[in-house]
Amino acid sequence: MLDLTLTDITDILGGRLVLTDSAVAAGWAPESVVSGTVDTDSRLIGEGDVFVAKRGESDDGHRFVPNAVEAGAALVIVERESDVAVPQIVVPDSVDALGAFATEVVRRVRALGRLKIVGVTGSNGKTTTKNLLRSILERVGETVAPRDSFNNEVGAPLTMLKLTESTRFLVAEMGASGKGEITRLVRMAKPDVGVVLMVGLAHAGEFGGIETTLITKTEMVKDLEPTDVAVLNVDDHRVASMADKTAARVVWFGLGERAEVRATDIDASAIGTSFTLHLPDGSSSPVRFGVLGEHHVMNALAAAASAHELGVPLDVIVAGLESVTRAERWRMEVMGGGDGVVVINDAYNASPDSMASALKTLAQIARPDQRTVAVLGEMSELGPYAVEEHDRIGRLVVRLNIARLYVVGEGARALHLAANHEGSWDGEAVFAATADEAFDLIQADAREGDVILVKSSNSAGLRFLGDRLAEAHS
Template sequence: MIEYIYKRYTNSFHVTIDSRNVKVGSIFFALKGENNDGNAFAADALKNGAVLAVIDNPIYLTQGCVLVDNSLHALQQLANYHRQRLNTKIFAITGSNGKTTTKELLFAVLSKKYKTKATIGNLNNHIGVPLTLLSLTPEVEFAIVEMGANHPGDIDELCRIAEPDFGLITNIGRAHLGGFGGFEGVINTKGELYKYLVSKRETIFYNHQNPILVELLKRYKAQSAIPYSNFVDDCIIDETNTDPFLSLTIKDKENIAAIQTHLVGNYNVENVMAAYAVGRYFGVDINSIIDAIEKYVPSNNRSQLIKTQNNTVIMDAYNANPSSMEHALKNFGKLSYPLKVVILGEMLELGEYSTDEHKKIADLASSMNFDKIFLVGKGFANINGNFHYFDSALDCANYLRRNPLINATVLVKGSRGVKLEQVINVL
């Protein structure tokens, strides 16, 4: 069955799970979601131009459909089948923080020399990774595939679908603690990428300054592991620069690269180092690497600098966990501005660790002498301190509409489920 579906797929190299996103020649996969059953939209997909609809409910079987036991498994099998027929080099990225930024930086750098594609947005799970693979056409030389995880085994599953040739873990922090059963569970799950690459004798890139990653490599007896230090002798942050954008100098045996990024936060140094090291390894010209990194501008609420009519906003509310929240607060604390305000959204998916982790962040923020602190979301409820608390981002926005901030520099940080973007219009 997969061979038949694949033959139809190669006529367009386009699959979709949304009947509204069908192109002529597409293959539609009917997946079941929390609210909708994709099987019910198979007929619409065919009417909109799909050449085939893959379904797993016989009630909807009609001309143009193929019936499989599980549409999601069929999508994953097709993606792996396609991957095995490509000459494309697959570069996998995972980590607790910075994986999307690193993915985007690597894409910018490698695109200077190679025909490159990368995961779009945050399509980094058991559905997104297959869709990324199936978006690859034969002429693509490099594909950068982001891999996310919420539970043990997730990264291993994605590796078996994507079969990466190269990989890196950005870092390992206290994220999704509820799903992983604690920090050791996070380490083991992220480490599944190393374990897979070692088993296939593929190449790992790693931050030599990260003791957790170094220890993981020893655990799995990695033979083909390349430290960033092979290409970076020294990385110096320009602490005298009061601009919120990260400015740094990378030195190696042959070059001194001064780089002015559009990234807010010194915690982005390891992301820049990764892109620099990988680019050097694959023979990208040093000036092209610098140009790619300097021209990359983050979007989608990731380390964005937004100038509103009244304030300057550092918007970093795409995702949050205790590690990234701590880094953001400490970095913001170092910046010299006359009026500094933080708006923090709760950190989701922490399970039994939620209360303690939210209190630690609230205490850290309170100790840093910010002019005002706003905490949003039930994770911060029942914590005493010198701050304003709101159940929701909408409640916070309504308060700020009545009590506007003027001439402030505002850090907005939280999990995307809190929807902190609602406060931007009133800042």
């Protein structure tokens, strides 16, 4: 974070500075400078950091103010006072204050004239694209990007607050569960390059349908200026329709001839995907991409297009792409293999699009002597589309000739029923009520050469089943 006095921060937040007697005795004054990391998790607070006490649905961060102070917090931002020996700024709403804080820090760093911002959104692929961009851009200059999937009204500002005077690039992952949320994040840190990856059914239940999802994702590019760049997926007709809704110059990425940044000669295997990258200036280069799954090539193209627009040379782009060997923890993560059983743990998130892509990858990469096994759980937040989409995935499993299917949890029951109806199988599709039950069933039937895909939404918890299976076969 930038070096700021307590008075500076109080003015930015529109709050009230409170210095208890014990804080004054400890040497704190309005002109004292704070420069530590800002976080809402007291467990991550260290010496000199800033703790923001946020009220949640099931807990209240104010309970952890003493823990944060004990861990070394130099400042706490709260909605009600505590009796602590460090300064505290009292605000009406800590989340709003966090957004105001981030907006001003971005403004100050931008005023120095070096900072470039890339905003990334889409129904799938945001975190992978963000990681690829970080790998590329940090080779050129100091780069700030989110940890994990910090892309909402709390996570995005926390990332922005990591900016320093020497930061050259900010990669801002911008997610949403409803209209206006991406606009809010864009107005905190308006991108020089705005990326839209795809518009699908992820979170469709929260959005209220695919058309609302389209409107919401369009927020990424609608406020861009003619000097900015919109990096759009030409192969997704919904994303392509955004070209008429932005003043920015459009750069297309995709696999077809219309794409200005595209991939040819794609070859997917169990160790990654190779392809030839083509840029708008006519240059091209082979890429040995270690992230598993042909669908991740689109994320690589989006990252390459963005970096190219920021002036990054082709060889640096390729080096950045090739250095990333997994999308993220629990995202197409190849594990196990010690006894000939490979586990692909992709159970951090799931939508109909990402589920279909993962299953196609499983079918594509297995050798003829390997058996394909899919362990699938619920795709959450689909609302009225839930039964239909689970049904579609169950039928896809059969059509891809996946050898064995384990469906875990009542929320995915429709997937199991659809697979049976589609294939008239005799025991190839198995239902397990719990992850423990599934583990026992899978282990009893596992054989050397199996390639096991574990895929579900985060809420289904199958990522831990994937870890457990990988450990058993390490």
